[in-house]
Amino acid sequence: MANGAGNHYGFELPEELIMLRDQIRRFMREEVKPIEDTLPHDATGCAPADLARLRGLAEAMGLTRLTVPEEHGGNQLSALARAIVAEESAKCRLGGYAPALGAFGGGPPNILWSGTPTQIERYAKPCIDGAKRAFVAITEPTGGSDPRNNISTRAERRGDAWVLNGRKMWITAAKGADFGVVFARTKDGGGGAPPEITAFIVEPGFPGIEFNEIKVIRALSPYEIVLDNCEVPAENVLGEVGRGFGVAQAWLVDARIPYAAGCIGIAQEALDMACGWVKQRPTRDGMLADKQAVQWMIADSEVELRAARMLVYDAASKVDAGQPGKVDASVCKLYGTETAGRVVDRAMQMFGGMGMAKEMPLERWYRELRVKRIGEGPSEVHRMVIARDKLNRTDGGHYFG
Numbered sequence: 304m305a306n307g308a309g310n311h312y313g314f315e316l317p318e319e320l321i322m323l324r325d326q327i328r329r330f331m332r333e334e335v336k337p338i339e340d341t342l343p344h345d346a347t348g349c350a351p352a353d354l355a356r357l358r359g360l361a362e363a364m365g366l367t368r369l370t371v372p373e374e375h376g377g378n379q380l381s382a383l384a385r386a387i388v389a390e391e392s393a394k395c396r397l398g399g400y401a402p403a404l405g406a407f408g409g410g411p412p413n414i415l416w417s418g419t420p421t422q423i424e425r426y427a428k429p430c431i432d433g434a435k436r437a438f439v440a441i442t443e444p445t446g447g448s449d450p451r452n453n454i455s456t457r458a459e460r461r462g463d464a465w466v467l468n469g470r471k472m473w474i475t476a477a478k479g480a481d482f483g484v485v486f487a488r489t490k491d492g493g494g495g496a497p498p499e500i501t502a503f504i505v506e507p508g509f510p511g512i513e514f515n516e517i518k519v520i521r522a523l524s525p526y527e528i529v530l531d532n533c534e535v536p537a538e539n540v541l542g543e544v545g546r547g548f549g550v551a552q553a554w555l556v557d558a559r560i561p562y563a564a565g566c567i568g569i570a571q572e573a574l575d576m577a578c579g580w581v582k583q584r585p586t587r588d589g590m591l592a593d594k595q596a597v598q599w600m601i602a603d604s605e606v607e608l609r610a611a612r613m614l615v616y617d618a619a620s621k622v623d624a625g626q627p628g629k630v631d632a633s634v635c636k637l638y639g640t641e642t643a644g645r646v647v648d649r650a651m652q653m654f655g656g657m658g659m660a661k662e663m664p665l666e667r668w669y670r671e672l673r674v675k676r677i678g679e680g681p682s683e684v685h686r687m688v689i690a691r692d693k694l695n696r697t698d699g700g701h702y703f704g
């Protein structure tokens with residue numbers, strides 16, 4: 304790897320973050336890589352015994368619970384540190400959807416920390432050590448880009464329960480999860496006011512819930528969730544009735560920075576692999592690495608990745624300094640995901656036929672990164688958020704920006 308050591312990007316990372324980054328690089332190289340080399344190309348995780356061992360190692364190195372607040376027994380890192388963890392841990396075949404094959408744990412949806420003490424004990428804490436897994440269901444067939452207006456799943460209060468009716472779409476890994484946070488409309492808008500949205504903790508064992516797999520371009524399937532008079536106990540309202548959207552929005556905005564960082568990690572790995580390949584691939588008159596056409600693909604990729612990484616560091620530093628990071632997070636998400644897609648595409652080009660082979664991780668990353676331009680808000684929505692900020696516009700919908 305050409306860029307293996309030191310603080311080579313010019314951004315003054317604090318010494319402890321350089322150490323964290325190097326520690327994760329070592330963990331990925333020495334512990335994760337040997338396991339993932341044995342996995343089928345479209346695996347979405349590793350064997351439970353391997354995962355338990357990786358978790359134990361990560362725990363011993365202090366690399367777990369990184370998104371869990373200290374008051375809940377976690378080791379919550381700064382936004383900048385989380386971006387670095389996301390970038391380094393995505394440098395594996397499973398890519399951004401399974402950082403270090405799940406070894407880093409600490410994965411309750413952060414919105415759960417706004418729950419009651421009972422909800423936190425019952426739902427959030429078991430996620431930290433991997434005993435429970437959750438999904439988050441916002442998007443519906445009516446559209447995901449403007450969820451506040453598009454959520455038409457209804458929740459009606461009946462005695463001690465809320466009754467949910469509607470359909471959710473594209474919900475990642477919903478089947479097999481122990482519970483999910485489902486957003487539903489509890490009051491229509493009107494007179495210029497938006498509809499009120501409430502978050503509910505829903506278990507798959509509740510009556511009136513059904514999951515249907517949707518096969519998509521990437522390995523990890525999302526699901527349709529059908530809620531047919533699904534009864535949710537009143538104590539499973541997460542946060543306040545009618546305030547679900549605000550909590551979700553703050554959390555999703557925060558998640559965009561590591562989301563972009565993970566994409567950059569995948570693309571950096573692809574570029575480094577391509578650089579290794581072109582140096583050893585002979586042509587009639589020299590190596591592929593001697594060709595200007597190839598060098599330009601490498602140079603463009605390196606420049607774009609450095610720029611994307613700087614945007615991530617900048618946004619994370621602003622968030623850590625307590626400044627509003629909403630537009631910066633959209634900038635990162637837009638540029639990070641689009642850059643990563645371009646870089647992996649160029650890496651595949653440099654590998655030629657080998658770039659198409661399932662035994663290489665490239666085609667998998669390519670498919671995964673395609674989703675990243677849609678998930679967590681499509682590129683167009685983030686462009687709109689950035690443009691509206693530049694133009695001082697406050698009109699329009701209630702996008703996750």
Ligand SMILES: Cc1cc2nc3c(=O)[nH]c(=O)nc-3n(C[C@H](O)[C@H](O)[C@H](O)COP(=O)(O)OP(=O)(O)OC[C@H]3O[C@@H](n4cnc5c(N)ncnc54)[C@H](O)[C@@H]3O)c2cc1C
Nearest residue numbers: 439440441442446447448473474475525678679680681683
């Ligand atoms: C594999 C996968 C996993 C997912 N996982 C989850 C999950 O776990 N939980 C969850 O809640 N959702 C999930 N989603 C849903 C995802 O967040 C939505 O697909 C996304 O927000 C876009 O919503 P939509 O598909 O309804 O597209 P639409 O809102 O119908 O938009 C379609 C396209 O129109 C364009 N567009 C939309 N609005 C505008 C605008 N205002 N201006 C210009 N162009 C616009 C964009 O190009 C957009 O891609 C997942 C999606 C996929 C594909």
